Amino acid sequence: MSRREDVVVIGAGIIGCAVSRELARRGAAVRMFEARTVGAGATQASAGMLAPYIEGHARGTLFELGLRSLAMYDEFLRTVSEDSELMVEYRRCGTLEVATDAASAERLRGMAEGEPLLQWLDRGEARSREAALATSIEGAVLAPGHGYVAVPPLMDALAWSALRHGVQIEAAHRVTGVRVDGAGVTITTDDGTSWSAGRAVIAAGSWAGFLEVNDPAAASVRPVRGQLLRLHWRGTPLSHIVWGPDCYVVPWQDRTVLVGATVEDVGFDERTTAAGVRDLLDAACELLPETWRATFIEARVGLRPATPDGLPFIGASTLSDRVIYATGHYRNGVLLAPLTASLIADLIIDGHEDPALAALRPGR
Numbered sequence: 001m002s003r004r005e006d007v008v009v010i011g012a013g014i015i016g017c018a019v020s021r022e023l024a025r026r027g028a029a030v031r032m033f034e035a036r037t038v039g040a041g042a043t044q045a046s047a048g049m050l051a052p053y054i055e056g057h058a059r060g061t062l063f064e065l066g067l068r069s070l071a072m073y074d075e076f077l078r079t080v081s082e083d084s085e086l087m088v089e090y091r092r093c094g095t096l097e098v099a100t101d102a103a104s105a106e107r108l109r110g111m112a113e114g115e116p117l118l119q120w121l122d123r124g125e126a127r128s129r130e131a132a133l134a135t136s137i138e139g140a141v142l143a144p145g146h147g148y149v150a151v152p153p154l155m156d157a158l159a160w161s162a163l164r165h166g167v168q169i170e171a172a173h174r175v176t177g178v179r180v181d182g183a184g185v186t187i188t189t190d191d192g193t194s195w196s197a198g199r200a201v202i203a204a205g206s207w208a209g210f211l212e213v214n215d216p217a218a219a220s221v222r223p224v225r226g227q228l229l230r231l232h233w234r235g236t237p238l239s240h241i242v243w244g245p246d247c248y249v250v251p252w253q254d255r256t257v258l259v260g261a262t263v264e265d266v267g268f269d270e271r272t273t274a275a276g277v278r279d280l281l282d283a284a285c286e287l288l289p290e291t292w293r294a295t296f297i298e299a300r301v302g303l304r305p306a307t308p309d310g311l312p313f314i315g316a317s318t319l320s321d322r323v324i325y326a327t328g329h330y331r332n333g334v335l336l337a338p339l340t341a342s343l344i345a346d347l348i349i350d351g352h353e354d355p356a357l358a359a360l361r362p363g364r
């Protein structure tokens with residue numbers, strides 16, 4: 001890079017924060033705009049699971065991206081904690097993906113076969129590793145490399161790390177428009193202020209389509225609501241993330257658990273519902289009957305940014321290479337944050353287009 005870049009990043013969810021921090025770490029001057037507060041979008045509702053073998057059952061591009069990003073997580077967490085001087089709960093405790101009937105047992109056993117990083121466990125083996133599992137289960141696939149990160153503390157640490165690297169954070173500033181002009185871009189915010197920069201990165205999650213950039217790619221991001229519960233666990237201690245057909249349970253070290261998540265097509269409605277809470281509790285009780293003994297802490301809700309083919313939009317807009325998208329991470333934004341940050345920084349700082357970006361092109 002021959003000169004210090006100026007980049008504006010729109011949106012301070014996990015993607016905007018990770019991208020801003022990485023750009024600043026590599027020498028760019030970055031200003032990040034957030035309509036609400038840092039991490040207040042889909043990110044605050046996330047379960048923080050890092051589970052590419054479950055999310056990428058189809059073993060395609062998403063799976064490859066997930067594996068790549070997971071491999072970056074130890075170093076990502078180490079440097080974020082070091083920069084911020086904040087500890088973040090992060091455990092590679094493994095997942096147990098549970099088969100509850102013969103058909104799912106056959107499918108999951110087949111998936112684990114020939115895959116050295118997965119192990120099929122019959123009912124007895126699965127229950128010997130996780131005694132709280134229902135006696136009715138057929139078995140489970142163990143993925144020992146999977147894990148989770150506690151997202152609220154991660155966001156605090158990430159924001160501090162970004163600040164330490166010089167990122168300017170403009171909270172409560174909604175960006176209304178992005179205009180490409182001769183030397184770069186000009187953005188306007190809802191208080192009528194304009195800001196100029198060399199490039200703009202759109203990390204506005206589900207709301208990317210509201211920005212006036214006239215880019216058809218942005219408009220095809222849509223919100224998919226997810227509700228998630230936090231409970232105080234009072235049963236047999238859990239040592240893995242447990243994933244069933246209708247819910248998953250993530251055990252934190254303070255004996256709280258996260259139970260997620262609904263998948264609902266309800267537009268931009270960010271409310272929790274009685275039906276969502278009931279469905280999650282029913283599903284968790286079926287998988288782990290001792291859920292009945294848990295006490296209720298809270299229900300969270302977030303809008304996952306989804307694209308038509310389920311892959312994120314990462315790369316230059318169809319209009320201009322000065323406007324770059326980093327959105328549409330749907331169910332995997334936490335997992336994919338380190339990789340996304342690195343791909344965007346490679347592109348902006350080094351002018352290097354990673355081959356993975358070919359499948360992630362906005363407007364594809």
Ligand SMILES: Cc1cc2nc3c(=O)[nH]c(=O)nc-3n(C[C@H](O)[C@H](O)[C@H](O)COP(=O)(O)OP(=O)(O)OC[C@H]3O[C@@H](n4cnc5c(N)ncnc54)[C@H](O)[C@@H]3O)c2cc1C
Nearest residue numbers: 011013015035041042043047049175205226302333334335
């Ligand atoms: C219930 C639930 C569970 C999940 N579990 C997992 C999981 O276990 N693992 C995983 O990897 N992922 C998970 N996800 C998905 C993950 O949370 C998302 O993929 C991720 O948070 C997306 O991050 P983001 O930064 O793109 O979007 P967001 O977090 O939504 O951030 C976008 C930000 O942009 C801001 N913004 C929007 N428009 C503007 C504007 N015009 N100007 C300024 N700011 C703007 C918003 O206010 C928001 O803060 C889960 C999601 C949900 C809802």
